[in-house]
Amino acid sequence: MITRLLAAAAVLALPIPLAAQEESAPAAEQAATIEPQVRTRDLVGTFGGQRMSYRATVGETVLTSDSGKSEAVIVTTSYVRSPRDTSRPVFFIYNGGPGSGSVWLQMGAWGPKRVAIPSDARDDGAPPYPLVDNPESLLDVADLVFIDPPGTGFSYLTPGTDPKNYYGLREDARAVAEVIRRWINDNGRWNSPKYLGGESYGTTRTAMVVDELEGGTFNDVGLNGLILVSTILDFAAREPTPGNEMAYVVTLPNMAAAAWFHGKAEAPSVEAIAEEARRFAIGPFASALLKGQDLPDAERAAVRAELSRLTGLSETYLDQANLRVTSQRFYKELLRDRGLTIGRLDARYTGTDYDNAGEYPDNDPSFYGIDAGYTAAVNTWLREGLGFETTREYQSIGREPGQHWNWSLSSGPGRSAYLNVAPLIGKAMRQNAGLRLFNAQGYYDFATPFFGAEYSLNRIGIPQDRVELHYYGSGHMMYVRDEDRAKLSRDLRAFIRNR
Template identity: 80%
Template sequence: MKSLAAVALIAAMPMAQAGAAMAQDKASGEAKTAKAIEAQVRSRDLVGTFGGQRVPYRATIAETIMTGDKDKQEAVIVTTSYVKTPADATRPVFFIYNGGPGSGSVWLQMGAFGPKRVGIPPDARDDGAPPYPILDNPDSLLDVADLVFIDPPGTGFSYLTEGADPKKYYGLREDARAVAEVIRRWINDNGRWNSPKYLGGESYGTTRTAMVVDELEGGTFNDVSLNGLILISTILDFAAREPTPGNEMAYVMTLPNMAAAAFYHGKVQATSVEAISEEARQFAIGPFATALLKGQDLPAAERASVRAELSRLTGLSETYLEQADLRVTSGRFYKELLRDRGLTIGRLDARYTGVDYDRAGETPDNDPSFYGIDAGYTAAINSWAREGLGFVTDRQYQSIGREPGQHWNWTLGGGRNAYLNVAPLIGKAMRENSGLRLFNAQGYYDFATPFFGAEYSLNRFGIPQDRVELKYYHAGHMMYVRDEDREALSRDVRAFIRAR
C-alpha cells in the first residue's frame, strides 16, 4: 500500500505537468508575439545621367510597417526612393504610384521616371520572351526632383499581415490614409518637411491622388501642403467608364478615342490625329449627345445624319451602327474596327493589334496592349529590386494584384447608388492652396481612361483653370512605351516641376 504522501504526489503530477505545459504554451505564444516583422531597408549608391546632367544618387528600397490596435502589425508597405547625394532639403520630392487598384509602381518606375527602364518595342509590337534589356533611363526626373515610388498594400511587394482586416486598407479612403501616412513618415524620416512636394500617379493612381491630397491637405492637423499634382491617364469621374443601360455619357466620352484609333489604322482620313480628335470632340458634345438624349424621340432624318457622321468618324459601317442603335461599346469597337483584317485592337493602347481564336466574336479574347508589354515589366522590376538593389523576399511582385480589387470599398458618400467623382476633391485642394498646380497627361489611343473624359472632369466648376496644364501623346495608357512620348512626357513634367 502506498503512503498518503506518495498518493498525494502521484495525484499532483498531472496537475504539475498541465501547469508546465500551460507555461510552455504561454512562453511560446509570447515568443510568437515578440517575433515582430523587422522593416527591411536596402540602399545602393549609384550615378547616372538624367536630363543631360550627371547625378549621384542613393537608391533605397524599404519597408514601412503600419500598425493597428495594440500596436498589431497590419501592413508592410514598400517604397523605392531615389535621392540625389548629398541630400538637399531644398530639392523637390515627387511621390509616385500606379493604379489598379492593385497595380504596383513598376509601370512608372521601370517605364517612365525611374533611373532604370525596361527596353521593349516602342512601335506597338509584342515584347516577346526574355531576356529583356534593363537600360539606363536618361529620361528619369532625378535631375530636377528626388523620387519616391510607393506600392500600396496588396501591390508590388507590399502586403497585409496574417489576420489583418482588408477593410482597413482596401478602399478609396482607406488606401489614401495608408499612402498619406507613408508619405508623412518619409518626409519626417528624411527631413523634407519644407521641400517642394509633388504627388501623382497613373490610371486609378489619379483617383488615388485626389483622395491622398484630401488626406494631406484636407484636414486641420499635420497638414502637408503640395506644390503640384501630376496625373497620367486620368480617371476622376467614373461616369465615363463602360456604359450601363441608361448611361449615355460613356458613349460621348469614348467617341474621340474611336476616331483616333480609326485614323491610326487607316479607317478614316484626316490631316492628323489632333484634327480628327477635335472633329470628334465637337460632334460628340453636340449632335451626338443631343441624339442620344432624345432617345426614342429622335427623328428619322436626324438619326440618319448622325449615323452617317458617326460612320465617317469611327470607320464603322452605318449598318453596324444602326444595329447597335448608335451606341457602340468600347469592347465591341476593339473587335469590329479591324474585323475585315482578322485583327482586334488594344484597350490600353489601340495601336496594338491581336489575333483572336476566331473572327466571329463580339469582343476580343484579351487585350493585346497588355499582354504585349507585361512580361518585360515583371521581369525588369524583379531583377532590379532583387539583384540591383539587394531586396530579399520570397514574396512575388504583384504587378497587377487581385486581392485589393476583391475587397475594394468604392463608396465615397453622396447617398445610395451615387456614381463616383473625385474631381471635386482636387478642386477643393486647389482653391485652398493657391500654390497648387495640376499637370495632366493623356494618350490619344487610350480607351481605359479616355482623354475626353479627363478633359470633361477637369473643366468642371470649382477647378481653377489657370493652374491646369493638359498635354497629349501619340500612344496609349502607358504612353511612355513609345520612345518619342517617353522623352516628351519627361520634358513636360520636368518643365512643370521647374516652373514652380
C-alpha cells in the same frame, strides 16, 4: 486606424488573462518579428543631361493597428540625389489598379533604369529583356519616391489583418498618406517642394491622398503639384450602363483616333480628328442620344453618317447598335475585315483572336504585349540591382485588393453610386493657391479616355488657370513609345521647374 511602430515589449507587458495571452501570442509574435528591411546603393547616372550621384533605397514601412498589431508592410523605392539637398522637390509616385504595383512608372517612365521593349506597338516577345539606363528619369529635377500600396508589389498585409482596413478608397489613401508623412519626417523634407501623382487608378488615389494630406485642420502636408497620368476621376462617365449616354460621348474621340491610326478614317493628324470628334460628341451626338426614342429619322440618319465617317464603322452596324457602340465591341469590329482586334490600353496594338466571329476580343494585345518585360525588369532591379531580399512574388497587378475594394466615399449609410473624386481635387486647389495640376493623356487609351479626363477636369470648382493638359501619340502607358517617353519627361521637367 493609427499607424505607428510599437515595440514588442510594450505589447507583452499588458496585463491580460492567460487564455487571452495564448490567443494573442501570434499577433504579438508577428509584431515582434517584423524588422523593416532597408537596402541602399550609392549609384551614378545621367538624367536630363546631368551627370549626378544618387542613393537608391528600398525600404519597408510597417503600419500597425491601435492595439499595436503589425498590419501592413509597405515597400517604397526612393532615389535621392547625393549629397542630400532638402531644397530639392520630392515626387511621390504610385500606379493604379487598384492592385497595381509601381513597376510601370518606375521601370517604364521615371526610374533611373528602365526596361527596353519595342516602341512601335509590337509585343515584348521572350526574355531576356534589356534593362538600360534611363536618361528621361526626373532625378535631375526632383528626388523620387515610388510607393507600392498594400497588396501591390512586395507590400502585403500580415496574417489576420482585415482587408477592409486597407482595401478601399479612403482606407488606401490613409495608408499611402501615412507612408508619405513617415518618409518626409524620416528624411527631413517637411519644407521641400512636394509633388504627388500616379497613373490610372493612381489618379483616383491622388485625389483621395491630397484630401488626406491637405484636407484636415492640423498637420497638413502642403503640396506644390498633382501629376495625373491617364486620368480616371469620374467613373460614371465611362460606364456604358443602359441609359448612361455620357459613356458613349466621352469614348467617341478615342474611337475616331483609333480609326485614324489604322487607316479607317481620314484627317490631317490625330489631333485634327480628335478635335472633330470632340465637337461632334458634345454637340450633335450628345443631343441625339439624349433625345432617346424621340430622335427624328432625319437627324438619326445625319448623326449615323457622321459617326460612320469618324469611327470607320459601317452605318449598318451603327444602326443595329442604336448609335451606341461599346468600347469592347469597337475593339473587335474596327478591323474585323483584316482579322484583327485592337488594344484597350493602347489601340495601336493589334491581336489575332481564336476566330473572327465573336463580338468581343479574346484578350487585350496592348497588355499581354508588355507585361512579361516589366515583371522581369522590376524583379531583376529590386532583387539583384538594389539587394532587396524576399521570398514574396512581386504583384504587378495583384488580384487581392480588387476583390475586397470599398468603392464608397461615404462611411455612413446611404448610396454613393455616382463615384466622382474630381471635386476633391478642386477643393484642394481652392484651398492651396500654389497647387497646380499636370494631366497627361494618350490619344489611343480606351481604359481612361482623354475626353473623359477633360470632361472631369473642367467641371465647376477646379481653377482652370492652374491646370495643364498634355497629349501623346500612344495609349494608357504612353512611355512605352520612345518619342512619348521623352516628351512626357520634358513636359514634366518644365512643370516642376515652373513652380
